[in-house]
Amino acid sequence: GAVVSQHPSRVICKSGTSVKIECRSLDFQATTMFWYRQFPKQSLMLMATSNEGSKATYEQGVEKDKFLINHASLTLSTLTVTSAHPEDSSFYICSARRGVGEAFFGQGTRLTVV
Amino acid sequence: GESVGLHLPTLSVQEGDNSIINCAYSNSASDYFIWYKQESGKGPQFIIDIRSNMDKRQGQRVTVLLNKTVKHLSLQIAATQPGDSAVYFCAENMGSGTYKYIFGTGTRLKVLA
Numbered sequence: 001g002a003v004v005s006q007h008p009s010r011v012i013c014k015s016g017t018s019v020k021i022e023c024r025s026l027d028f029q030a031t032t033m034f035w036y037r038q039f040p041k042q043s044l045m046l047m048a049t050s051n052e053g054s055k056a057t058y059e060q061g062v063e064k065d066k067f068l069i070n071h072a073s074l075t076l077s078t079l080t081v082t083s084a085h086p087e088d089s090s091f092y093i094c095s096a097r098r099g100v101g102e103a104f105f106g107q108g109t110r111l112t113v114v
Numbered sequence: 115g116e117s118v119g120l121h122l123p124t125l126s127v128q129e130g131d132n133s134i135i136n137c138a139y140s141n142s143a144s145d146y147f148i149w150y151k152q153e154s155g156k157g158p159q160f161i162i163d164i165r166s167n168m169d170k171r172q173g174q175r176v177t178v179l180l181n182k183t184v185k186h187l188s189l190q191i192a193a194t195q196p197g198d199s200a201v202y203f204c205a206e207n208m209g210s211g212t213y214k215y216i217f218g219t220g221t222r223l224k225v226l227a
Contacts, residue, residue, distance in 0.1 A: 046215070102160050105159070
């Protein structure tokens with residue numbers, strides 16, 4: 001299957017700083033990438049849909065100024081958590097869709113804000 | 115809003131038995147469904163998918179059934195193995211060209227030796 005690489009896998013940052021998470025589709029071009037957030041023992045919550053070359057579409061309740069998404073190329077999307085706070089600590093997962101079929105997921109990034 | 119939900123949060127099965135994980139969805143416009151497996155600390159892994167014009171699809175040891183009349187999706191795992199222990203999510207594509215996947219609550223499958 002297609003490979004989606006997410007980096008870093010774990011990151012610890014201080015409260016008030018910003019953190020950038022990268023999502024790359026390694027062997028296919030992804031016109032659309034998705035960013036999810038997952039709390040422990042809960043399901044994945046869609047945060048935003050990222051389309052190459054255009055602004056991301058955010059789900060209701062997700063602060064676009066706090067979670068900056070950039071999809072500069074067909075193989076790379078980034079999520080920047082700005083001015084992170086402890087409540088932003090979570091598991092962030094990206095996925096990339098190839099055409100109209102299945103979406104492939106990255107391995108996730110465990111963010112801990114201290 | 116509309117969402118996907120699961121009937122059973124935890125399912126324990128004996129090794130070698132068959133497992134059935136259920137999912138109810140509420141969006142009648144959804145046209146594509148996927149089952150994902152997620153192991154602890156990892157991203158979801160694709161298991162099997164089905165389009166809304168089908169009612170059954172089989173893979174290796176897994177079968178997905180779709181009942182559009184009652185908006186129900188199920189995942190059947192044959193001869194469940196210890197490696198099948200994980201959390202399973204159903205996800206629906208909301209259709210109408212949205213290309214968004216909405217995930218259900220998740221079911222934890224525990225395989226007993």
